[in-house]
Amino acid sequence: MAFGRSSRRKQRHVEPVTLKILVAGGFGVGKTTAVGSVSEIRPLRTEERLSEAGRPVDDLEGVESKTTTTVAMDFGRITLREDLVLYLFGTPGQDRFWFLWDELAQGSLGAVVLADTRRLEDCFAAVDYFERRRIPFTVAVNTFEGAERFPTETVRAALDLDPEVQVLVCDARDRSSVRDVLVAVVEHALERAARSREPVAT
């Protein structure tokens, strides 16, 4: 029969929920790399060459092999589940592009703050930004060769994070590692949203 329940169920197409996640952090910490390694579409990049003229401003210590920098944003997409798709927006890392952050942050569910333990102070501004706007975030320490490994609790203390903020270790070049971080961000943001809907006990 054409209009039976079973035929209707088969036809049902679930429109996926799409969520916007920011990938932020200091200059050269691996944001573009992370979006690129996890994206299932060819990521949109807005890279410009680092020039001699930028040398006094662009601190390349620790990322001497870096030749380009993000000037507007990175964009990528990952399907976490059939019904859950993330749109990823990588922020520019340099201070002179800060004015773009508010545009990028609009409507975002949560954020990843990538951190490099050799230059941890570079992610202070991103942590402050999300704390101030109450955007849920997870810190992901991107492990570079030659960088000293610290326990995540040390990183948490150095960044003075709230207990609810997770600190994970990742490799921005590794798809499954970045995916795990994104899952953690989504779970954290959804938990926080659920908590804020709970009636306050009196």
Ligand SMILES: Nc1nc2c(ncn2[C@@H]2O[C@H](COP(=O)(O)OP(=O)(O)OP(=O)(O)O)[C@@H](O)[C@H]2O)c(=O)[nH]1
């Ligand atoms: N060893 C190592 N190198 C990495 C890793 N992630 C990124 N890199 C390298 O570090 C450099 C910086 O990476 P990007 O992804 O451009 O960093 P970014 O945070 O987007 O930089 P900006 O947009 O300029 O702020 C590149 O040369 C990468 O190849 C990592 O996990 N390990």
Ligand SMILES: [Mg+2]
């Ligand atoms: Mg970049």
